Amino acid sequence: MNETTSQTDSGKRYYIETYGCQMNEYDSSLVAGILEERGYEKSDLAEDADLILVNTCSVREKAEDTALQKLDSIAHLKRKRPGTRLGVIGCMAENRREQILARIPQVDLLLGPDHYDKLGSALDAGAPRRGATTGLGVDRNQTYEGFFPAAPSTVSAFVAIQRGCDKKCTYCIVPFTRGPERSRPSHDILEETRRLVDKGVVEINLLGQTVNSWRSDISFAQLLRELGRIDGVRRIRFTSPHPRHFTESVCLAMAETPAVCPHVHMPVQSGSSRVLRAMRRQYGRDQYLAIVERLRRHIPDVAITTDIIAGYPGETREEHLETLSLMEEVRFDSAFMFAYSARPGTPAALEPETISPQEKLARLQEIIELQQSHSAQRLSEQVGRIEEVLLEGSSRRDEREWIGKTPHFRKVLLHPGPEARPGTILPVRLLARRGTVLRGEVA
Ligand code: SAH
Numbered sequence: 001m002n003e004t005t006s007q008t009d010s011g012k013r014y015y016i017e018t019y020g021c022q023m024n025e026y027d028s029s030l031v032a033g034i035l036e037e038r039g040y041e042k043s044d045l046a047e048d049a050d051l052i053l054v055n056t057c058s059v060r061e062k063a064e065d066t067a068l069q070k071l072d073s074i075a076h077l078k079r080k081r082p083g084t085r086l087g088v089i090g091c092m093a094e095n096r097r098e099q100i101l102a103r104i105p106q107v108d109l110l111l112g113p114d115h116y117d118k119l120g121s122a123l124d125a126g127a128p129r130r131g132a133t134t135g136l137g138v139d140r141n142q143t144y145e146g147f148f149p150a151a152p153s154t155v156s157a158f159v160a161i162q163r164g165c166d167k168k169c170t171y172c173i174v175p176f177t178r179g180p181e182r183s184r185p186s187h188d189i190l191e192e193t194r195r196l197v198d199k200g201v202v203e204i205n206l207l208g209q210t211v212n213s214w215r216s217d218i219s220f221a222q223l224l225r226e227l228g229r230i231d232g233v234r235r236i237r238f239t240s241p242h243p244r245h246f247t248e249s250v251c252l253a254m255a256e257t258p259a260v261c262p263h264v265h266m267p268v269q270s271g272s273s274r275v276l277r278a279m280r281r282q283y284g285r286d287q288y289l290a291i292v293e294r295l296r297r298h299i300p301d302v303a304i305t306t307d308i309i310a311g312y313p314g315e316t317r318e319e320h321l322e323t324l325s326l327m328e329e330v331r332f333d334s335a336f337m338f339a340y341s342a343r344p345g346t347p348a349a350l351e352p353e354t355i356s357p358q359e360k361l362a363r364l365q366e367i368i369e370l371q372q373s374h375s376a377q378r379l380s381e382q383v384g385r386i387e388e389v390l391l392e393g394s395s396r397r398d399e400r401e402w403i404g405k406t407p408h409f410r411k412v413l414l415h416p417g418p419e420a421r422p423g424t425i426l427p428v429r430l431l432a433r434r435g436t437v438l439r440g441e442v443a
């Protein structure tokens with residue numbers, strides 16, 4: 001099949017620590033698949049592993065700092081066990097190569113997101129005498145066709161359908177670490193989905209940086225319909241769609257394919273058209289609101305979640321208030337909210353930071369507080385309804401308590417839970433809101 005399938009490492013153990021977005025989580029399972037084909041077994045502890053991989057993220061400064069600290073502690077481990085091999089993969093491998101090697105000379109493998117197919121040959125070659133074995137740089141043809149992730153332990157799985165990003169938002173490092181947009185062929189996506197269903201997966205979550213701009217021999221809307229026809233696929237989600245590509249036909253495919261969930265995570269970033277233009281987001285406030293309306297017309301009770309950045313360079317107090325007023329208009333179900341973090345190499349990093357760190361955090365706090373009240377209201381509105389809940393597993397706190405999700409991606413706790421297996425979908429009466437979750441009982 002491919003160069004990585006020779007079984008040369010049976011008995012060895014691997015450990016992967018993953019930071020960053022769902023794409024990185026997916027890539028870690030892809031890498032796990034490559035290692036397991038070679039005979040490696042998964043280890044839950046870095047201390048027990050022969051190969052330790054850290055899958056890194058560069059999206060904000062904090063993400064990089066966290067990964068570097070983890071690498072420091074693993075390097076310490078390696079000094080005690082010199083036979084252990086240490087690899088850095090993901091976005092920082094691509095973006096921070098010199099910094100990583102200077103700070104952590106114990107690293108013997110560096111692979112960027114387009115080079116995981118070289119993992120096998122890098123392992124065959126053994127540890128380099130000096131420096132690290134590297135696979136770096138963007139490969140604009142890489143879609144990992146014919147590579148499939150390791151068997152998931154959950155009833156829900158990610159399926160990457162697109163790699164890279166062509167949008168070049170001014171603040172964002174992703175186009176630099178992951179290169180231009182590529183669509184994975186539809187036959188490969190359908191094949192991976194069928195394999196997942198065979199292993200007990202009932203929910204798939206399609207991944208791409210602008211997932212709805214995916215196109216190969218068929219359109220994204222057609223892909224949703226095709227996936228909806230696969231026996232055993234009970235739920236389909238996708239993340240993150242870009243507002244510009246939310247066409248009428250995608251809305252129709254969502255509305256007409258029963259398995260596609262009525263939830264859309266559509267990052268807005270700002271409520272100010274001036275800031276959105278400065279960010280090169282390719283839509284303005286009114287266009288975003290028009291897409292929200294289009295979604296609500298086709299899927300009346302659709303849940304909408306988002307990403308918001310506070311304190312983009314040059315953002316005025318009034319422009320910040322426009323973000324709050326957009327939030328009031330849309331009433332998002334939930335949001336990921338971030339303080340702007342300058343990423344060296346991006347166009348926005350050349351802009352002077354006009355907002356003090358205190359003011360930036362104060363704006364973020366206002367956004368968070370408003371969102372918390374909206375999230376609570378939206379959840380409370382669900383109380384009394386009966387929803388189909390997908391049972392995911394028992395809660396860590398109490399084995400008799402089940403955790404599940406509604407089609408709208410709302411978390412539900414059932415206590416005591418029913419006699420059932422993970423992956424079961426049951427009608428549940430929603431009884432009360434408890435913080436950010438709903439409590440329910442089988443209806
Ligand atoms: N491709 C997705 C987002 C990927 S990054 C999309 O465009 O929809 C996830 C989120 O991180 C972004 O939506 C943005 O809100 C945030 N983000 C990205 N770069 C950032 C930066 N430099 N500072 C703060 N937040 C950032």
Ligand code: SF4
Binds near residue numbers: 165167169172175
């Ligand atoms: Fe980054 Fe923009 Fe691409 Fe999202 S769409 S990954 S924010 S460049």
Ligand code: F3S
Binds near residue numbers: 024058059091178
């Ligand atoms: Fe981070 Fe790379 Fe994802 S920078 S957010 S891991 S694409």
